[in-house]
Amino acid sequence: MNKIKWTLMTLAIVFSIxxxxxxxxxxxxxxENGLYYYNGxxxxxxxGNQGQGYLCINLANVCTYFFNSSTQTYNPYTVGSxxxxxxxxx
Amino acid sequence: xxRRQVLIECIAALLIMLFLYASVSKFIDFKTFTGEMNNxxxxxxxxxxxxxxxxxxxxxxxxxxMTERTRLIxxxxxLILMSLFTIYTAVILLHFFSYVPxxxxxxxxxxxxKQHLFFNLFFVALSLGGIxxxxxxxxxxxx
Numbered sequence: 001m002n003k004i005k006w007t008l009m010t011l012a013i014v015f016s017i018x019x020x021x022x023x024x025x026x027x028x029x030x031x032e033n034g035l036y037y038y039n040g041x042x043x044x045x046x047x048g049n050q051g052q053g054y055l056c057i058n059l060a061n062v063c064t065y066f067f068n069s070s071t072q073t074y075n076p077y078t079v080g081s082x083x084x085x086x087x088x089x090x
Numbered sequence: 091x092x093r094r095q096v097l098i099e100c101i102a103a104l105l106i107m108l109f110l111y112a113s114v115s116k117f118i119d120f121k122t123f124t125g126e127m128n129n130x131x132x133x134x135x136x137x138x139x140x141x142x143x144x145x146x147x148x149x150x151x152x153x154x155x156m157t158e159r160t161r162l163i164x165x166x167x168x169l170i171l172m173s174l175f176t177i178y179t180a181v182i183l184l185h186f187f188s189y190v191p192x193x194x195x196x197x198x199x200x201x202x203x204k205q206h207l208f209f210n211l212f213f214v215a216l217s218l219g220g221i222x223x224x225x226x227x228x229x230x231x232x233x
Contacts (some may be wrong), residue, residue, distance in 0.1 A: 059203075
């Protein structure tokens with residue numbers, strides 16, 4: 001029984017830690033240069049950090065974009081609807 | 091008796107996988123996790139406490155589930171934590187807060203809030219099953 005127990009525990013530990021590293025998101029380098037939101041006319045730099053200056057709410061739409069320097073386009077980064085903090089009453 | 095013990099080990103292993111995966115995912119991308127926590131409809135003043143309390147509790151529960159002596163405590167703590175997550179998910183789905191935030195956290199972030207609710211309920215049931223089996227085992231062991 002002890003052998004089964006420790007085999008299961010070892011597998012659980014290896015799969016969970018390995019899985020966490022394997023599914024870790026690798027944000028594109030361009031994200032470091034800042035994020036933008038689309039206001040219907042153009043791309044505007046976001047206001048501060050997520051949760052402090054703005055919120056990404058719901059699951060529809062694209063909340064923030066980053067400027068892809070190699071393709072010179074704005075690419076989606078986070079899901080949600082861009083909402084300034086004050087609007088939600090938070 | 092052996093079948094029950096194997097079942098307890100499997101439940102413990104599944105919970106360990108869930109909690110270790112969740113906590114390690116949070117620690118390796120701590121900045122994103124902090125942003126996602128601020129994005130939740132809870133006061134931002136809670137964030138410095140929650141960003142440490144949640145992953146550290148998940149690790150402590152995982153360790154408690156590994157040894158026979160602390161397993162019942164581990165199952166009980168898992169039940170409490172998973173119930174809290176489930177209540178929070180239900181409250182979000184019931185639009186109790188002024189907005190619905192994005193659902194976040196590793197691979198689990200791909201789930202919608204409704205899927206999150208069923209996912210959490212499954213692990214609440216597993217924790218409860220673990221407590222019942224572990225208690226029965228102790229009862230038969232000492233009687």
